[in-house]
Amino acid sequence: MAAAGASMNPNFIxxxxxxxxxxxxxxxxxxxxxxxxxxxxxxxxGHELPFDCRLVWPNGxxxxxxxxxxxxxxxxxxxxxxxxxxxxxxxGDHLTFTLVDVGMFNVKRFNRETHFPPPGDxxxxxxxxxxxSYTLAIDTSDDYVPSDNESETTMDEEYVxxxxxxxxxxxxxxxxxxxxANIHRTLEFPYGFWQRHIPMGAIQAGVYLVTxxxxxxxxLKHNLRSIRIRRxxxxxxxDNNLTEGVRCHFTLVDAFAVHFQVRFDRA
Numbered sequence: 001m002a003a004a005g006a007s008m009n010p011n012f013i014x015x016x017x018x019x020x021x022x023x024x025x026x027x028x029x030x031x032x033x034x035x036x037x038x039x040x041x042x043x044x045x046g047h048e049l050p051f052d053c054r055l056v057w058p059n060g061x062x063x064x065x066x067x068x069x070x071x072x073x074x075x076x077x078x079x080x081x082x083x084x085x086x087x088x089x090x091x092g093d094h095l096t097f098t099l100v101d102v103g104m105f106n107v108k109r110f111n112r113e114t115h116f117p118p119p120g121d122x123x124x125x126x127x128x129x130x131x132x133s134y135t136l137a138i139d140t141s142d143d144y145v146p147s148d149n150e151s152e153t154t155m156d157e158e159y160v161x162x163x164x165x166x167x168x169x170x171x172x173x174x175x176x177x178x179x180x181a182n183i184h185r186t187l188e189f190p191y192g193f194w195q196r197h198i199p200m201g202a203i204q205a206g207v208y209l210v211t212x213x214x215x216x217x218x219x220l221k222h223n224l225r226s227i228r229i230r231r232x233x234x235x236x237x238x239d240n241n242l243t244e245g246v247r248c249h250f251t252l253v254d255a256f257a258v259h260f261q262v263r264f265d266r267a
Contacts, residue, residue, distance in 0.1 A: 020045045021098040026109075028091035032084070034075040037067070042074045049074075050103040056257050057087055058108055058121045060205030060217070087121075100256045122204050172197045173251040183237065183244050188228040189220075198255050203227060207258040209236055209250075240264065 022041045024031070042049075053076075054062045063086060065079035076083075089095065092112035097105045108117055174193045182188065189207075194200070206219040207229075216239070218232030240262075242248075247265035252258075 019098050019100060021096060023094060023096050025112075026084075026089050026091060026093045026095055032081065034068075034070075034077045034080050036072070037074045037076065039073060045099060046074065048099070048102060053103045053105060054257075055083055055097075055105050055107045056100075058106075058117065058205065060202075060208070060257055061086075062104075062257060063087075101254070104254075104256070106256060171251050171253055173249055176248050176250070178242060178244055178246045178248065180244060183242070186229045186233045188226055191225060191227060194227055197252055198258055202256065202258045205258065206232075207260060208254075209260050209262050210253075211240055211262050211264075213240060 020041065022038045024035060024038075026035075049067055052064055052066050055065050055076075056062050063079060063083040065076045065083055068075055068077040070077070083089075087107075087109075089109060094110040094112065094115075096108045096110070098107075100106050109121065110117055172193070174190050176182070176187070194203075203220050203222050206217055209216045209218060209232075216232055216236045218229045218236065221228055221230035236242075242264070245267050249263040249265070251261045251263070253261050
């Protein structure tokens, strides 16, 4: 696989459909506790698979699953049962596993009758465990609705263009200084940054924001010109004590699960 920094950027990877992948049909008895990886896939790509892997569901939630070599082959083992329970995989579902990075599989399921993914698989579930620790139950439904006199896009002049110059250890980064608009309303992601570095389909799954205090998942609202946080921003800014004037560095460490490491410069 490519180096870690380059592999996060879709500009440096082959087309998604050309990535290593395999399909399995889920059997409620044989696959209840573990699931065997195809021998041909292991033969071609097993050297790139670490002991612990991440299975990323279409809603962006990641599940840690351990790969073990057993008597009859290589299996998703420890953590697999929890993955099945959490995702609601059923007997006969077709599962596709696409190796998008070292130890990371994007997993999609297709219903055996309709041959389409169940619509609920992309629903983002936000709960206390996923949003990181917090003490005050503030704004658990902070849906953002622009006011009538607000422009379609409020992407401010504080965005520092990342083209060629702004990166941290080879990872794309954008910087925003918090203003009254994004403190009291919501945060908007630079549209050009998203187009260059993140698959547009990932908008449906939301984003992970990670700081030294923990991890928060935020759902997104978007149109043809803007991408902004719909739910989760109030909790994130409260838990990290964000105020006007704080300079935020968003470093993209995972383009497929949309995982940002966030660092703050405070006045």
